[in-house]
Amino acid sequence: MPQEKLLLIPGPSPVVPRILDALALPTVSHVGPDMARDLKEACESLRKIVFSAEGEPFIVAGAGTLSMEMALLNTAGPADRVLVLSQGYFGDRMAQICQAFRIDHDVLECEWGRAVTSRELDQRLKTKNYNVVVCTHVDTATGACAPVEEYSQVLERTGAVFIVDGVCATGGIPERMDAWGIDVVLTAAQKCLGTPPGLAILVFSARAMEKRRGLKSIPAYYSDILRWLPIMHDPTKYFSTPCVNEIRAFAEAMRIILEEGIEERFERHDLYAQALRAGLEALGFSFFTDPSFEASTLSVVRYPDGVEDKAFRAGLAANGVIVAGGLGPTAGRVFRMGHMGNLTSAQVRFAIDAVEKTLAGLGRAVKPGTGSKAVDSFLTA
Numbered sequence: 001m002p003q004e005k006l007l008l009i010p011g012p013s014p015v016v017p018r019i020l021d022a023l024a025l026p027t028v029s030h031v032g033p034d035m036a037r038d039l040k041e042a043c044e045s046l047r048k049i050v051f052s053a054e055g056e057p058f059i060v061a062g063a064g065t066l067s068m069e070m071a072l073l074n075t076a077g078p079a080d081r082v083l084v085l086s087q088g089y090f091g092d093r094m095a096q097i098c099q100a101f102r103i104d105h106d107v108l109e110c111e112w113g114r115a116v117t118s119r120e121l122d123q124r125l126k127t128k129n130y131n132v133v134v135c136t137h138v139d140t141a142t143g144a145c146a147p148v149e150e151y152s153q154v155l156e157r158t159g160a161v162f163i164v165d166g167v168c169a170t171g172g173i174p175e176r177m178d179a180w181g182i183d184v185v186l187t188a189a190q191k192c193l194g195t196p197p198g199l200a201i202l203v204f205s206a207r208a209m210e211k212r213r214g215l216k217s218i219p220a221y222y223s224d225i226l227r228w229l230p231i232m233h234d235p236t237k238y239f240s241t242p243c244v245n246e247i248r249a250f251a252e253a254m255r256i257i258l259e260e261g262i263e264e265r266f267e268r269h270d271l272y273a274q275a276l277r278a279g280l281e282a283l284g285f286s287f288f289t290d291p292s293f294e295a296s297t298l299s300v301v302r303y304p305d306g307v308e309d310k311a312f313r314a315g316l317a318a319n320g321v322i323v324a325g326g327l328g329p330t331a332g333r334v335f336r337m338g339h340m341g342n343l344t345s346a347q348v349r350f351a352i353d354a355v356e357k358t359l360a361g362l363g364r365a366v367k368p369g370t371g372s373k374a375v376d377s378f379l380t381a
Helices: 017-023 033-049 064-073 089-100 118-125 148-155 206-214 225-233 244-260 262-282 309-318 345-361 370-379
Strands: 056-061 082-086 105-109 132-136 161-165 184-188 199-204 298-302 334-338
Touching: 017 244, 033 056, 033 199, 033 244, 056 064, 056 225, 056 244, 064 089, 064 132, 064 161, 064 184, 064 199, 082 089, 082 118, 089 105, 089 132, 089 161, 105 118, 118 148, 132 148, 148 161, 161 206, 199 206, 199 244, 206 225, 244 262, 262 298, 262 345, 262 370, 309 334, 309 345, 345 370
Parallel strands: 082 105, 082 132, 132 161, 161 184
Antiparallel strands: 056 199, 184 199, 298 334
């Protein structure tokens, strides 16, 4: 077997043995009692993770892009206008979905590396009315974290349905649906939640469900939440065959999160982000994202002068760590390091040691232990 490498891309995140063991359980009937128990438990756990007492969870086979599509198609009617708050690649994708389904929409965008501010949102809302507003909580291309709670305060007076793309945030950064007035949180299994890819995951508020019921029809069949709702309430019913093993693994992932404690998990993500960035900075790296908007789930890292992207990432892989290259205008200029999910402090230390070895292998003068010392100033505090 080839040597296992530490996967620190912006998702999928490393999958722990407990979840892999659940994934490897024998496949059972998709309408049988084992599957029904795990799906119902996963739905209840998901409500807790997004702080929604009465939200309607949906867990279906698909990727985060399907979650994005489902959120829009089930809330934006033919007479509605959508405002997309875009801070990068995946905000632009939401606009592309609107275009594909001919949904009337505008885009309020900002330069890569920061997020649209609540003041900018407020100014836009004074010029035009919107029925749906959607934001990316953390854009995995830019590392920017949007001020979701501040958005919700601005939107409170408008009556607009508020959709939050939490693909790179849910389970790692707070998303308090009820307290913040979020109508839809959409996400995927493979990032902060720590499960292998394969599930599109959403939670709809009562208001968002009312909006869907008020739409006579939507341009979707598989993506129609009203077709999935009976199955979420009673998984022994059938609409379309779910990915049984993935859902059972996801239920185990939910148990791990709640055992750790959701608030403690948020704090750990913050701590590991600080530790990794300290280690990288000590080794001569800097960061692409405006410090005011940095997310605790990933870092977009600028190279020191003279360090070439492909050579660095190849060397880092040889030393046991996989990171991702830049997207769009950042390609070749940065690497993206995910630090989310069920990451451990030992893995944080291993990653920085591997970066240090890689720099030395590229001929950079690096004092041994420089990165580790900076990391340990956080992890041993």
